[in-house]
Each structure stands twice: as structure tokens, then as C-alpha cells.
Amino acid sequence: MRFHGWFLLVVLFILLAESQGILLAETVPQKVFYPTSPRMAAIGGLHATFAEDLTTLWNNPAGLYELESQFRISEATFNLGGPVFSLSNIVLRAAGGEDVDVLLTDPEVLKLVKGIYTSFDMVGPISFGYVGKGLGFAILNGNSVEAKSVGSTTFQFSVSERVLLYGGYAFRVYPFGDIPIDTGINLKAFLRGSTEFQRTLLEVPDLAKEGPDLLMNSPFSVTSGIGIDLGVLFPLNDTIKIGIVGRNLFTPTTRSDYTSLDAFLSKEQSAPAVKGNVPLDVSIGVQYAPSLGVMELYFRKLRIMADYNDSLDFLTHPSTAVNPVLKIGIGVEVQVLEVLWIRAGISQGLLACGFGLDYGLIKVNFAVYGAEQSLEPGIRPVFNITFGMEITLK
Numbered sequence: 001m002r003f004h005g006w007f008l009l010v011v012l013f014i015l016l017a018e019s020q021g022i023l024l025a026e027t028v029p030q031k032v033f034y035p036t037s038p039r040m041a042a043i044g045g046l047h048a049t050f051a052e053d054l055t056t057l058w059n060n061p062a063g064l065y066e067l068e069s070q071f072r073i074s075e076a077t078f079n080l081g082g083p084v085f086s087l088s089n090i091v092l093r094a095a096g097g098e099d100v101d102v103l104l105t106d107p108e109v110l111k112l113v114k115g116i117y118t119s120f121d122m123v124g125p126i127s128f129g130y131v132g133k134g135l136g137f138a139i140l141n142g143n144s145v146e147a148k149s150v151g152s153t154t155f156q157f158s159v160s161e162r163v164l165l166y167g168g169y170a171f172r173v174y175p176f177g178d179i180p181i182d183t184g185i186n187l188k189a190f191l192r193g194s195t196e197f198q199r200t201l202l203e204v205p206d207l208a209k210e211g212p213d214l215l216m217n218s219p220f221s222v223t224s225g226i227g228i229d230l231g232v233l234f235p236l237n238d239t240i241k242i243g244i245v246g247r248n249l250f251t252p253t254t255r256s257d258y259t260s261l262d263a264f265l266s267k268e269q270s271a272p273a274v275k276g277n278v279p280l281d282v283s284i285g286v287q288y289a290p291s292l293g294v295m296e297l298y299f300r301k302l303r304i305m306a307d308y309n310d311s312l313d314f315l316t317h318p319s320t321a322v323n324p325v326l327k328i329g330i331g332v333e334v335q336v337l338e339v340l341w342i343r344a345g346i347s348q349g350l351l352a353c354g355f356g357l358d359y360g361l362i363k364v365n366f367a368v369y370g371a372e373q374s375l376e377p378g379i380r381p382v383f384n385i386t387f388g389m390e391i392t393l394k
Contacts, residue, residue: 063243243286306330
């Protein structure tokens, strides 16, 4: 009876989430709640069965039940996306006095600038939290800078800062006799401030000179939201488990727009607030962690994971629904001699790989991965490099 009540509660949350998607046209991207993680990037993105560290809070809160206790004290993660180095070379050429007419007629420059997308993201240094024994909480900050072309030689820049809060709880039930099911719920919130402005290719070298005045006088918006995640894990045996998670079951948002950051700080009247939501993401995954026998002298904790993410996007946010190929996430990681982690994966139809070094108190992670900016595979892939270091106590 208790299990049937839980099932009805899940259905109710989904119906509420879908009604929000229908009534509220303005939506905030799902990634607002997913801080950059080199470990997750290297193994193909989020996985409904992954429960190893603080990322359990946004992978699947049900994983908190069996997770060993650990504190994260701080973190610094950096992510570069797109042809950052090639674009920097063009800016340096323009700043170095190269003839502008020659630069703009260079076929390589025109090819690069057309349809360009580049970004820089940072997570931390505020990245504090605890997970383990069925509980979890975290507070993180992050900022990002994005640039994309909106014309032949015009770029739109977006600069944002956000704060994320998470609080999760997990427990185990036995609705079918001796078969356990881990259930978890996650309450979360975010606050993001962002500003946007446009510049031509010729004006890009002068951005550094404009400095704080540019950010203070550009249009500014503040977006906030609260949300609920609900997940379950089915540990079928010691090697196989299945996970189902509903991220953003009910996540309303509010955005207030101001003429400038200075107007916000001066508490000037904003435009009427815009209501929206973060779209529901229902994902399912499976994990296989076989015993390695005598090979465990060298290789430990092999995990193979496969997920189908955002499976109901055609219902919950059809305007941004993607090709089914882009929803598949596959990841593999193996621990070598207790210190080194080797990782590989596929996400959004693009390859990923990376490694991690675990020195106990300090962990270092690196990943190279692709991300698709369009709704179809292979149309607009973006190359990314991410590196992070965290301080964790167990």
C-alpha cells in the first residue's frame, strides 16, 4: 500500500510539471542546475545510476543511501568550449595592428567567425557540501562567459554568475519482499544574474578597455527558481543496478529585467517579472560493475553505464526536443592502482575521455568532450576542455 501511494505521488508530480510546461512559455535551460564536472563530462554526462561523490545530488538523489560519507571543502573547475585559441589568435592579430580589411577577407577568419560559439565556465571556489548515509547538501557558485555570432562579424556576449543550493534525502524500502528499492528526493534552488551585449569583430579588442563600465551599463536580469528531483535505484545484485530519475519535477522560475546592473544595484523599478520553469527531465540508466578477479591487483571499480536522458522532452518541452541519438549517454571508468582513474564516454553522439588523480584529500580531474549545440547530431558540435581540482574529506 505504501508503494502504491509513492507511485501516485510520482504521477502527481509529473502532471504538475507538465502543466507548468504548458502554462509557462518562458523556460530556463536544464543545465542551470548542472555545474561543470570533469568527471561527469569524461563519462558521457549525467547517469541515473552514478553515486560516488557530490554529483550524486544532481545525478540521482536515490544514490545517497549507499554513498559513503564525504565532505567537499572547496573546488575550482575551469571549462573552455569552442575554438577559443583560434579566436584569441584573431583578436591578437587585430590588436597587433594587422590591416582590418585584410583580416576580414581572410577565408580562414570568415570560416571561423561564421556560426561561432565559444564559452568559458568556472565552478568555485565556493563548493561546499556533504553526502553520505542517506543525506546530502551543497552550496556552489559559478560564472560563465559565452560568445556566439549573430551576424557575419557581430558577436553576442553573455556574462552570468549563479549560486546553487541542494538538499537531498534517501531511504530504502522493500515493497516486493526481499528486493530493495532506494528512493531519494532532492530540493534545490538557484539564483543567477546575467548581462548581455553585442560587439563587432573590430570592437572585440576594446572590451578589456571598457572593463567594469560595460558590465554596469548593459541590460541586466536576475533569475531565481526552486525545484524538486525524485529518483529510484534498483540494485538487482552486486554487479547490476537500474536507476530512474525525474529531474525538475516541479521547478518554477522568475526573471526580473533591468536596464543595467547599476539600475539593479540602485533598486530602480524593473520591468514586470517573467514567470517560467525548468523543463522536466525523466532519465533511465543501467550500470554494470563486474568483479575483475585476479585483475583487481591492478584494476579496481570498473563501471560501465548507459542512459537514455530526457526521455519525455517531446511532451514536456517539444519546442526544444532533440533527436533521440542526442539523449544517449554511455560511460566507462576504471580505477588503476588506487590513484589513477581512466574514463571514456559518449554524449550527444560525441566522444569524451579523461582521467582523474585521487590523492585522498586532493582530487584532480581532466576531460576532453564534445557538446552538440543544435537539435540534431553532428550539425553544430563544440569541442570542450575542462580541468578541476577539489578538496574532499572522507
